Amino acid sequence: MAEELRVLLQYADQINPESADDYVKVGGYKGLEKARSMDRKALIDEVKKSGLRGRGGAGFNAGMKWSFVPQDAPIKYVVCNLDEGEPGTYKDRIICEKNAQALLEGMAICGTAISSKQGYIYCRGEYPFVVELLKNAIKSAKASGALGDFDIEVRMGAGAYVCGEETALIESIEGHRGEPRFKPPFPGVEGLWAAPTVVNNVETFACLPNILANGAEWFAGIGATRYPGTKIVTLTGDIENATYFEVPTNVTLRDVIFTLGGGVKNGKKFKAVQVGGTSGAFIPEQNLDTQIDFDSMGSIGAALGSGAVFVLDETRDIVDVVTRISKFFEHESCGKCNPCREGTFRLREIMEKVNAGRGTTQDMDNLLLLSKVMQKAALCGLGQAAPIPIESTIKHFRYEYLRKI
Amino acid sequence: MANYKDIINSCREKRGGIIEAFHALQAEYNYIPQDALVEAARVFGVSEAQAYGVATFYSYLSVENRGKYIIRMCESAPCHVAGADAVIRAIENYLDIKVGETTADGKFTIELCECIGQCQATPVITINSQPVFNVTPEKVPEILDACK
Numbered sequence: 001m002a003e004e005l006r007v008l009l010q011y012a013d014q015i016n017p018e019s020a021d022d023y024v025k026v027g028g029y030k031g032l033e034k035a036r037s038m039d040r041k042a043l044i045d046e047v048k049k050s051g052l053r054g055r056g057g058a059g060f061n062a063g064m065k066w067s068f069v070p071q072d073a074p075i076k077y078v079v080c081n082l083d084e085g086e087p088g089t090y091k092d093r094i095i096c097e098k099n100a101q102a103l104l105e106g107m108a109i110c111g112t113a114i115s116s117k118q119g120y121i122y123c124r125g126e127y128p129f130v131v132e133l134l135k136n137a138i139k140s141a142k143a144s145g146a147l148g149d150f151d152i153e154v155r156m157g158a159g160a161y162v163c164g165e166e167t168a169l170i171e172s173i174e175g176h177r178g179e180p181r182f183k184p185p186f187p188g189v190e191g192l193w194a195a196p197t198v199v200n201n202v203e204t205f206a207c208l209p210n211i212l213a214n215g216a217e218w219f220a221g222i223g224a225t226r227y228p229g230t231k232i233v234t235l236t237g238d239i240e241n242a243t244y245f246e247v248p249t250n251v252t253l254r255d256v257i258f259t260l261g262g263g264v265k266n267g268k269k270f271k272a273v274q275v276g277g278t279s280g281a282f283i284p285e286q287n288l289d290t291q292i293d294f295d296s297m298g299s300i301g302a303a304l305g306s307g308a309v310f311v312l313d314e315t316r317d318i319v320d321v322v323t324r325i326s327k328f329f330e331h332e333s334c335g336k337c338n339p340c341r342e343g344t345f346r347l348r349e350i351m352e353k354v355n356a357g358r359g360t361t362q363d364m365d366n367l368l369l370l371s372k373v374m375q376k377a378a379l380c381g382l383g384q385a386a387p388i389p390i391e392s393t394i395k396h397f398r399y400e401y402l403r404k405i
Numbered sequence: 406m407a408n409y410k411d412i413i414n415s416c417r418e419k420r421g422g423i424i425e426a427f428h429a430l431q432a433e434y435n436y437i438p439q440d441a442l443v444e445a446a447r448v449f450g451v452s453e454a455q456a457y458g459v460a461t462f463y464s465y466l467s468v469e470n471r472g473k474y475i476i477r478m479c480e481s482a483p484c485h486v487a488g489a490d491a492v493i494r495a496i497e498n499y500l501d502i503k504v505g506e507t508t509a510d511g512k513f514t515i516e517l518c519e520c521i522g523q524c525q526a527t528p529v530i531t532i533n534s535q536p537v538f539n540v541t542p543e544k545v546p547e548i549l550d551a552c553k
Contacts, residue, residue, distance in 0.1 A: 156425070159463050324482055
């Protein structure tokens with residue numbers, strides 16, 4: 001039986017997220033205190049040992065990421081990715097609105113680990129009210145002395161999905177067009193203003209205070225072994241409870257949708273679910289008994305990604321929804337690399353043709369071929385993931401396409 | 406009305422802060438006027454072409470004059486299946502303009518946008534970045550009439 005497990009959101013609505021004093025009263029800033037008492041290497045090892053993996057798209061071990069930062073560099077930066085642009089995702093907003101101080105503490109713990117004195121939070125332009133909240137939270141934390149000499153500045157994005165990609169985000173903080181960089185060098189070696197930079201997202205940072213306060217073993221013991229901890233999922237589409245839940249990572253997709261989510265809206269039957277945002281794969285009913293952790297999702301050709309869970313009922317026209325999604329990617333492609341710029345354009349063009357009933361089976365073959373090319377040749381995750389909704393629906397819901405051809 | 410030079414100067418200490426300056430300008434004018442763009446380029450030490458490139462890259466920034474109230478309709482998949490198309494048609498009909506246009510009295514501009522992260526209450530629109538939840542075509546007149 002699936003139940004919520006609230007760790008990041010344990011004190012949601014019981015404390016003022018802006019107030020460092022409120023946060024300290026419920027045990028806040030103990031993790032940072034512990035981190036500061038530790039040797040840097042031991043601190044990074046502790047985070048590695050906890051098994052904490054990035055709560056964004058790549059699922060990379062956080063401690064490992066930090067260990068790549070060269071210690072001899074004079075300036076290093078801690079950057080928080082609060083550009084959650086994946087449609088159907090709002091978990092980072094919830095973390096800030098319920099527990100902003102945990103994010104600040106997590107960033108300061110990272111600062112301690114890589115000996116950085118300066119953090120940046122890049123908040124998406126859609127959340128100006130979160131920018132205000134965070135500025136007040138930082139003021140409160142600085143006034144209380146909790147952050148010590150670690151400073152955090154909030155920068156606001158301006159409505160570009162691609163800026164969720166870490167190097168595009170860095171470009172944007174620098175005041176440029178948000179176009180991804182070629183990697184390597186990775187940001188850990190050469191990031192913001194060419195200095196070593198750790199970029200993690202809000203949820204990853206917010207896990208850290210509890211890991212330090214309760215120990216790596218405690219965290220490693222929650223949820224799935226290879227992707228431990230909790231995950232905040234946001235349920236959208238044809239679902240009874242269109243809200244957010246914090247769950248251990250070994251809960252199954254079926255439990256998320258049918259137990260916590262209350263099942264498909266209005267008693268209709270389930271058709272498909274898209275997990276991880278609009279770039280994720282569509283999953284059919286037979287794969288619902290899969291755990292939501294990163295690797296289990298990967299094993300069915302899906303991705304946990306942002307934790308968005310978008311449910312479609314039996315009446316939905318999948319080809320129409322995927323056509324809409326292909327428009328999204330055409331709009332959000334930054335245009336820097338050819339496979340994505342041209343590819344997202346052609347995907348949208350062919351999808352519109354199929355959706356309008358003018359497609360052929362040759363179009364479906366072309367979609368699959370283009371899909372392969374983009375996954376291999378696009379510069380960043382946007383162009384690589386853009387064809388996945390199309391590819392996964394041709395695989396699992398081929399009959400829906402054939403019906404329109 | 407604040408002077409655009411003062412607005413830009415208030416951001417000049419921020420390294421790479423030209424986007425912050427653009428946000429501050431838009432808070433005052435709802436768009437980035439040409440003179441202000443040129444000044445921002447000068448203050449932040451980039452060419453006018455680069456400043457223009459930045460201003461036109463991001464969907465929340467505009468170099469065209471816009472209305473007092475900017476209505477944005479989310480068209481991402483969760484809002485799409487919740488009926489965003491019907492809402493946008495209702496907004497267009499009520500204001501008698503199309504997406505991308507501004508009413509003759511300069512009061513409203515309609516834009517489309519992607520997910521604004523309020524998917525617990527779809528479909529969602531924003532009015533000057535403030536989200537309005539669970540919008541239906543029937544609610545559109547009341548919502549827009551409340552913009553004075």
